[in-house]
Amino acid sequence: MTTADKGRADTVVDFDAALIERARKGDSRAFERLYRDHVGRVHGLCLRMTRNPDQAADCAQDAFIKAWKALPKFEARSSFSTWLHRIAVNTVLEKRRGPSNAEIAVEDPTEYEEPVLSFDTPVEEEELEAAIQSLPQGARDVLVLCGVYGYEHSEASSMLGIAVGTCKAQLHRARGLLRDRLERGVR
Amino acid sequence: MNIRRVNRIDQLAQNVPPARDLWPAIAAAIEVDRAGALAESAPRRTRWLPAAGMAAAVALVTLGVFIGRISTPTPDTVAGLTPVQGEASIMPAALRDANYRKQRDALLVEVNTQLKAMPAAEREKVAASLATLRRSIGEIEAALGRDPANALLQELLVSSCQEEMRALTAVRDSGSQEI
Numbered sequence: 083m084t085t086a087d088k089g090r091a092d093t094v095v096d097f098d099a100a101l102i103e104r105a106r107k108g109d110s111r112a113f114e115r116l117y118r119d120h121v122g123r124v125h126g127l128c129l130r131m132t133r134n135p136d137q138a139a140d141c142a143q144d145a146f147i148k149a150w151k152a153l154p155k156f157e158a159r160s161s162f163s164t165w166l167h168r169i170a171v172n173t174v175l176e177k178r179r180g181p182s183n184a185e186i187a188v189e190d191p192t193e194y195e196e197p198v199l200s201f202d203t204p205v206e207e208e209e210l211e212a213a214i215q216s217l218p219q220g221a222r223d224v225l226v227l228c229g230v231y232g233y234e235h236s237e238a239s240s241m242l243g244i245a246v247g248t249c250k251a252q253l254h255r256a257r258g259l260l261r262d263r264l265e266r267g268v269r
Numbered sequence: 270m271n272i273r274r275v276n277r278i279d280q281l282a283q284n285v286p287p288a289r290d291l292w293p294a295i296a297a298a299i300e301v302d303r304a305g306a307l308a309e310s311a312p313r314r315t316r317w318l319p320a321a322g323m324a325a326a327v328a329l330v331t332l333g334v335f336i337g338r339i340s341t342p343t344p345d346t347v348a349g350l351t352p353v354q355g356e357a358s359i360m361p362a363a364l365r366d367a368n369y370r371k372q373r374d375a376l377l378v379e380v381n382t383q384l385k386a387m388p389a390a391e392r393e394k395v396a397a398s399l400a401t402l403r404r405s406i407g408e409i410e411a412a413l414g415r416d417p418a419n420a421l422l423q424e425l426l427v428s429s430c431q432e433e434m435r436a437l438t439a440v441r442d443s444g445s446q447e448i
Contacts, residue, residue, distance in 0.1 A: 097373060108303070110299050113299070114296070118292075121286065121291065123283050123284055125284030125285055127283075135287075135288060138287070142291060146295045146382040147295055147298045150299050150302065184389060195434040198279055199277065201275075201277070204275060205276075207272075207274065207275055207281060207282070208272070210275060210281060211281065230278060232279060257410075
């Protein structure tokens, strides 16, 4: 069970488990139910990572196709949602075909431990999304996974293929840049 | 207009549905995957199925996306599609039907005209996708030539040819809707 799933785990996971079991046996209607339940979150993650609606839809679509093929390997003790997100992140990273999430120097990762990013005054959702989109790729990826989707650094770093310390440093950097851009009114 | 404000970044919506339903393309890929699995369990010479079927599915999905985007006609020339010769010997009876072949040939002429009116970028992608479909059908036909009694191959060939006709019709009618 991951941090990101805690809020929805009680009501969804058992239901998912039954659908997953049916889908494993080749029931595509069960898999369609899983798709309908999860596509919004998977697509939202892809959209924030790619910043491009067409690419995001393609990545989400590919992620579900890969998930179908990999279902026999899925271990029920882990969260289906996290597993799907991992596949989606991999798909986005593959499609980028370039250097991503470059390692940045980390002297002491513990200095980057911070609570969730909050604002003194409410921020318009659209403005906040625009500020997130303006962030450098590595910082944005980490902010989306940890800040928006609630993954812990260990989970996010594993998905992105970076060190935990780098993940923390990128989040620290993202928060600073985000505050700065919101203050300047980036749109 | 209702403007939503948030106090924390984790209050942003996690659930952002895509603009189009992705399920039809996923379902098509699942069917191809299943056909591939069936072919792998079949006794002989059917290992081509996953690649050919997947190529056809990808071509169909690509076509669907690009047909929906076509908007500005630009006259140009294109290495067009031509009616395929010499397929009749291995085709199932339904596809050897003269009426089917006549309709397909007529459709290809109209599709070539439509392709010429497309912007170059779209035209190349649509033509490439149609060529991929055609190549996949060719591979299925070649496999049928080696294993003519294979019911799965016959069924796959018929459905692939139907998909091709549907794609060609959509290209001909392109400009307003997705496949």
